Amino acid sequence: METVFTDIPAMSESETGEDGLSQHVVERLFFLCQEASARASHLQQSVLACFTLSVKRYDPLHVFYAFRRMEMGERFFWEVPATGQALIGVGSAVTINAQGANRFDDAAEAVRFYQDHALVAGDEYSPLFFGGFRFDPQRPPTELWHGFPEGLLILPRFLYQCHPGREQATLTLHMLIEPETAIEPLSTLFIEQLRRFNAIVASIPVHRFLQANDEVTPLRISNVLPPQEWMGIVAKAVEKMQRGEYQKVVLARAVEASRELPFDIEATLARLRVNYPNTFVFAIQRGNKYFVGATPERLARAHNGLIETMALASSAPRGKTEAEDRMFERELERPKTMHEHLIVVDMIRSALEQICSEVTVDKKPQLLKLKNIQHLHTHIAGRLLPGCYVLDVMKDLHPTPAVGGFPREKALEEIRLHEKLDRGWYAGPIGWVDGNGNGEFAVALRSALIDGQKATLFVGNGMVADSDPESEFRETCLKTPVMLRGLGGECE
Numbered sequence: 001m002e003t004v005f006t007d008i009p010a011m012s013e014s015e016t017g018e019d020g021l022s023q024h025v026v027e028r029l030f031f032l033c034q035e036a037s038a039r040a041s042h043l044q045q046s047v048l049a050c051f052t053l054s055v056k057r058y059d060p061l062h063v064f065y066a067f068r069r070m071e072m073g074e075r076f077f078w079e080v081p082a083t084g085q086a087l088i089g090v091g092s093a094v095t096i097n098a099q100g101a102n103r104f105d106d107a108a109e110a111v112r113f114y115q116d117h118a119l120v121a122g123d124e125y126s127p128l129f130f131g132g133f134r135f136d137p138q139r140p141p142t143e144l145w146h147g148f149p150e151g152l153l154i155l156p157r158f159l160y161q162c163h164p165g166r167e168q169a170t171l172t173l174h175m176l177i178e179p180e181t182a183i184e185p186l187s188t189l190f191i192e193q194l195r196r197f198n199a200i201v202a203s204i205p206v207h208r209f210l211q212a213n214d215e216v217t218p219l220r221i222s223n224v225l226p227p228q229e230w231m232g233i234v235a236k237a238v239e240k241m242q243r244g245e246y247q248k249v250v251l252a253r254a255v256e257a258s259r260e261l262p263f264d265i266e267a268t269l270a271r272l273r274v275n276y277p278n279t280f281v282f283a284i285q286r287g288n289k290y291f292v293g294a295t296p297e298r299l300a301r302a303h304n305g306l307i308e309t310m311a312l313a314s315s316a317p318r319g320k321t322e323a324e325d326r327m328f329e330r331e332l333e334r335p336k337t338m339h340e341h342l343i344v345v346d347m348i349r350s351a352l353e354q355i356c357s358e359v360t361v362d363k364k365p366q367l368l369k370l371k372n373i374q375h376l377h378t379h380i381a382g383r384l385l386p387g388c389y390v391l392d393v394m395k396d397l398h399p400t401p402a403v404g405g406f407p408r409e410k411a412l413e414e415i416r417l418h419e420k421l422d423r424g425w426y427a428g429p430i431g432w433v434d435g436n437g438n439g440e441f442a443v444a445l446r447s448a449l450i451d452g453q454k455a456t457l458f459v460g461n462g463m464v465a466d467s468d469p470e471s472e473f474r475e476t477c478l479k480t481p482v483m484l485r486g487l488g489g490e491c492e
């Protein structure tokens with residue numbers, strides 16, 4: 001990667017014209033494209049040009065909606081409301097498809113390739129890819145998940161970023177320039193799109209998404225498998241665990257929700273972030289479908305050689321009063337629940353020990369309290385061995401026993417053969433990685449695949465040898481309100 005300019009110009013400066021784009025920005029963009037083109041011709045291969053501007057910090061949903069109106073292609077949304085970080089992208093300059101057992105390695109290699117062939121305007125910028133991975137590449141996909149491959153990373157044409165603690169946001173344009181790319185029309189197109197972006201964001205009322213629309217819409221809701229059948233699957237798995245075939249499995253089920261009108265993605269995201277501020281709120285579009293969720297579970301965050309992850313497992317309801325809430329807390333201290341949780345802690349610790357020089361694990365699990373559900377979580381951190389990417393970590397971590405089971409292969413076989421569900425991207429990693437190997441992935445829980453008027457919600461639960469199928473079913477019911485509420489449905 002080479003940096004052409006280290007400073008980040010503001011979208012609009014003193015000599016700004018009516019469209020809010022300064023002559024300085026126009027000239028720089030043109031210069032970057034020329035440099036990239038010269039290099040592409042010299043090397044006879046594609047060069048990635050990345051142009052970053054400092055822009056006004058809008059509400060991330062405001063920008064997500066503006067990107068819809070720009071009609072530049074598929075969009076994605078990622079917000080961590082508690083920290084103020086957000087990534088919103090539209091279109092694709094580069095799409096990485098990674099398949100099979102080596103999908104994390106292959107994806108990491110492709111990201112490194114584009115990093116090595118990037119020409120950057122804007123200090124500290126490294127090409128940032130957003131995407132996700134199917135839970136289990138060995139399970140054949142069904143039509144439901146058509147468009148969501150085994151592994152997908154997208155470098156958007158436009159990437160808008162809100163950075164924690166910074167007043168200004170950034171907008172990065174990505175352009176893949178081939179030896180034969182004609183530069184004039186390309187830079188003219190990008191300047192045109194920047195002008196449209198300015199005009200569209202300015203035309204949307206500033207407060208449009210700041211408040212979630214809490215109107216309740218009647219939804220038709222149905223279980224994809226009859227509850228008795230699902231409990232039968234759980235009972236059989238419990239018998240196997242009692243016979244000692246394996247120790248833990250997470251079984252999931254799907255719920256369908258539909259309504260007269262297509263679901264409103266922006267309104268869904270607005271409700272999710274208001275109701276679940278301590279989660280990762282995400283949406284990724286493939287064709288007309290959106291995979292959307294608000295997950296509390298971090299899979300891995302890598303920053304400058306440090307890795308942070310968590311064991312999140314075991315659930316209890318929230319109480320209506322403080323006393324009732326405490327009573328439910330005590331449920332999480334029962335040996336069965338602790339055992340379920342510690343299986344996850346131990347597996348993550350051993351996975352990190354393979355790729356880290358130091359690993360620290362919190363001594364005791366903490367409580368993570370969300371609206372209507374609480375969990376046990378243990379913070380785990382480590383110092384990565386030199387050259388390790390966030391994607392290298394995921395290869396070892398995914399799936400943790402919080403979504404798969406233990407031992408991993410036995411549990412995956414149980415899920416593959418008996419769960420009767422195509423999980424698709426549910427419970428898979430979703431998030432971002434940059435060319436330096438930094439990034440953050442969450443586990444795509446509390447999520448739904450939205451296709452027009454129909455949404456398929458996914459909920460799962462961890463079971464051990466002394467689990468009771470009926471209580472496991474009830475526990476999954478604590479998780480459906482996240483997306484039902486997000487979709488505007490009634491939950492109480």
Ligand SMILES: C=C(O[C@H]1C=CC=C(C(=O)O)[C@@H]1O)C(=O)O
Binds near residue numbers: 315375401459461463
């Ligand atoms: C698999 C899910 O939750 C996991 C995360 C937290 C608690 C869990 C549990 O109580 O078993 C699960 O391990 C889900 O929400 O679909």
